[in-house]
Amino acid sequence: MSEDESSFVYEITVNGTTEIKPWLRSFGSSCEILEPVQLRREMIAEWKEIRSYYEPVRENI
Amino acid sequence: MNLFEKIFNYQLLSRLEDSGAFMVTSHERSWLKTMLEHPAAADAFTADTLSKLRSVLEPDTVMDTSLHLIEKAGTIERQVYHPLLRPLRRHIMSKSGIRMTYEVKNGRVNKGHAGLPYKLEYSMVKREWYLLWYHTRRRAFMSTRLNKIHAVEPEPLNPRAAESMLKRIGNVLESRQKEVVIEIVRAYNEELSRILYAFSCFEKKVEYAADTDTYRVTVKLPGDEMEYLLSKLRFLGKRVRVTKGDYLQSRLLEASTKALERYGVSSEG
Numbered sequence: 001m002s003e004d005e006s007s008f009v010y011e012i013t014v015n016g017t018t019e020i021k022p023w024l025r026s027f028g029s030s031c032e033i034l035e036p037v038q039l040r041r042e043m044i045a046e047w048k049e050i051r052s053y054y055e056p057v058r059e060n061i
Numbered sequence: 062m063n064l065f066e067k068i069f070n071y072q073l074l075s076r077l078e079d080s081g082a083f084m085v086t087s088h089e090r091s092w093l094k095t096m097l098e099h100p101a102a103a104d105a106f107t108a109d110t111l112s113k114l115r116s117v118l119e120p121d122t123v124m125d126t127s128l129h130l131i132e133k134a135g136t137i138e139r140q141v142y143h144p145l146l147r148p149l150r151r152h153i154m155s156k157s158g159i160r161m162t163y164e165v166k167n168g169r170v171n172k173g174h175a176g177l178p179y180k181l182e183y184s185m186v187k188r189e190w191y192l193l194w195y196h197t198r199r200r201a202f203m204s205t206r207l208n209k210i211h212a213v214e215p216e217p218l219n220p221r222a223a224e225s226m227l228k229r230i231g232n233v234l235e236s237r238q239k240e241v242v243i244e245i246v247r248a249y250n251e252e253l254s255r256i257l258y259a260f261s262c263f264e265k266k267v268e269y270a271a272d273t274d275t276y277r278v279t280v281k282l283p284g285d286e287m288e289y290l291l292s293k294l295r296f297l298g299k300r301v302r303v304t305k306g307d308y309l310q311s312r313l314l315e316a317s318t319k320a321l322e323r324y325g326v327s328s329e330g
Contacts, residue, residue, distance in 0.1 A: 022296045029319030044324050049299040051317035054310050 009034070017042075087121065094118040095126070101141035136188065143190050143207040146181060153178050156227065158218035159194070164209040175216060176203065177226050185262055186289060195230055202233070238281050241290065242305035245276040249300040256300055259293045277304070 002009045014020050017039045024031060024043065033040045077084065085093075096102065097115060106114065152159055162172045180193040182204075190207045245256055253276060257267065263286075266279045278301075282290060291312055294301060303309045321327075 022298065025298045026292055026296045028295055028316040029323055032323045040324070044321065044326060046299050047317045047320045047324070048326070050313060051321065053299075053302045054314035054317070 021046075088124075090118055090121045091124045094121050095124040098123070099141065104144045105142040105147075107147075140189050140208070145192075145207050145210060145213065146190060149178060149181060149192055149207075149213065152213075152215050153181070155215075156218070156220065156223040158197070158216040158223070159213055160216045161194075161205075161213045162211040163205050164211065170211065174198075177218065177223060177230075179227060179230055195226060197226075202230075234283070237283050239284050239287070240305065241280045241282070241303060241309060243278045243280065243294070244302045244304045245278070246300055246302055247274055250274065250276065252300060256297060259297055263290065 012020070017036075021039075021043070024033065025046070033043050074084075093114070097111070097118070102111065149159075151157075156177075158175060158177055160173050160175050162170060163174070164170050175197045176194045177197065178192055178194040182191045182193055183189070184191060192205050192207060192210070194203050194205065195201070196203050243260075245253065249256065257278070260278060260280060263280045263282055265281070268277045268279070269275070270277065280290065287308060291309055294303065294309065294313060295316060303313065
């Protein structure tokens with residue numbers, strides 16, 4: 001675990017990533033998953049999906 | 062179970078309900094017996110009720126959770142049952158006034174203030190009980206932690222005055238309510254019970270539209286509880302979509318945009 005003034009890196013051992021995802025999401029943009037890459041990808045995909053729900057429809061210019 | 066059995070069971074259950082009786086399973090009985098061993102049980106029941114419950118549960122076994130459960134990283138249990146809950150609930154039910162001595166933020170003590178209590182509320186965030194009451198002289202809506210109450214006594218109040226005060230309180234509180242509509246994204250219909258569980262502490266109405274196979278949850282809540290609902294929505298992620306509620310929609314857009322920026326994904330991505 002490493003730490004500086006604005007952030008810290010947190011390592012946690014879990015049995016699977018499914019159950020920890022809601023908890024990680026609840027931190028919103030204050031948390032970034034560094035690894036495993038698969039979970040990082042899943043989280044990006046999930047945030048994209050959430051953003052698409054609320055994004056104003058862009059007009060074609 | 063066949064249809065006739067179902068009808069029979071339903072009739073049996075509704076008859077039991079009419080007679081004021083209810084059924085408990087042996088699991089529930091042994092759970093209750095275990096709970097009665099908690100130190101807070103002495104505050105939660107009168108001595109009479111407690112000894113009656115204990116004698117009724119005599120033949121049941123205590124649930125030994127230590128064999129199967131290890132609690133890790135639990136939050137500190139500050140308050141299970143506050144001794145003031147019972148008397149305050151009685152005052153609320155009998156629409157009685159109160160005279161109360163309580164501590165305010167800077168440690169100052171307000172002595173013998175008169176008011177009308179109307180609700181006991183448990184904060185899921187602070188994990189503590191609050192009394193919501195109307196301060197008669199200041200005409201203000203108060204929220205006081207039970208832990209900050211030094212003394213409280215009932216004070217007779219003209220029933221008609223109490224009625225009209227409660228009506229006014231109800232109207233003001235109603236006007237502060239906000240309505241939010243949350244749609245469950247159809248692909249996650251299977252997770253319905255889990256999703257609804259996340260909203261279990263809110264006043265809500267669930268509707269199902271058969272033509273589109275969609276569940277819609279209408280939540281009514283006071284404006285100051287929006288942040289708590291927001292945390293639940295972030296928790297559920299893409300399973301739900303807010304279809305009515307400008308504030309929540311903008312906050313969720315903000316959270317997702319900022320999170321993606323952190324991952325280095327631009328808004329065009």
